[in-house]
Amino acid sequence: MAEDQHSHVPGSSPRLHHTTFTTLQLEEMVLWYEKVAGLKAVFRGDLGAWLTNDEANHRIALLALPNLKRPVDKPHTTGHHHTAFEYPDFDQWVNSYVRLRDANIKPFMCVDHGMTISLYYTDPDGNGVEIQVDTFGQWDKSKTWMSNSEEFAVDQVGEFFDPEHVVKARSEGLTFAEIHLRVRNGEYRPEVIPDVYLPEVY
Numbered sequence: 417m418a419e420d421q422h423s424h425v426p427g428s429s430p431r432l433h434h435t436t437f438t439t440l441q442l443e444e445m446v447l448w449y450e451k452v453a454g455l456k457a458v459f460r461g462d463l464g465a466w467l468t469n470d471e472a473n474h475r476i477a478l479l480a481l482p483n484l485k486r487p488v489d490k491p492h493t494t495g496h497h498h499t500a501f502e503y504p505d506f507d508q509w510v511n512s513y514v515r516l517r518d519a520n521i522k523p524f525m526c527v528d529h530g531m532t533i534s535l536y537y538t539d540p541d542g543n544g545v546e547i548q549v550d551t552f553g554q555w556d557k558s559k560t561w562m563s564n565s566e567e568f569a570v571d572q573v574g575e576f577f578d579p580e581h582v583v584k585a586r587s588e589g590l591t592f593a594e595i596h597l598r599v600r601n602g603e604y605r606p607e608v609i610p611d612v613y614l615p616e617v618y
């Protein structure tokens with residue numbers, strides 16, 4: 417397709433490839449991303465690490481530049497809120513929750529957004545990391561739901577849930593569709609509704 421000289425939209429679009437964070441604790445960050453999402457360092461040096469868990473040469477880069485300062489009030493400062501990783505199915509997503517919980521890595525917020533059911537963690541630097549599974553199992557369907565559904569138009573956050581209820585429901589034989597419905601009905605709400613702001617880790 418020819419580029420339209422007068423359009424603000426490019427004729428072809430680049431794909432999202434990676435995100436880069438600066439860090440004061442490179443080692444902890446590398447270990448955390450490997451443990452949480454299976455990212456491995458393609459290259460690791462004194463200045464940083466370049467991590468991937470798929471066919472791309474890197475997806476998350478970490479720069480340990482000299483003279484960095486700790487952020488001030490990161491949860492209430494504009495910028496990055498979270499990076500998201502997606503499991504292809506519900507079982508792998510629940511298994512990830514259980515594995516991390518048993519390693520004492522717990523989400524600060526769990527939300528069924530309608531098109532995804534999502535667990536939110538913070539990395540050692542307080543950056544959000546979302547681990548999600550698509551409730552439709554197909555991106556075109558979840559995209560259509562986001563665009564057109566009354567539910568999303570009314571509420572773009574969704575329903576909070578306690579993941580332990582989800583684990584229990586799965587062990588009792590409920591399907592993903594049944595659990596999703598119960599979460600959306602507010603049946604698995606946590607005792608305390610968490611804050612959508614990132615937790616302060618400093």
Ligand SMILES: [Fe+2]
Nearest residue numbers: 498499500546
């Ligand atoms: Fe997200």
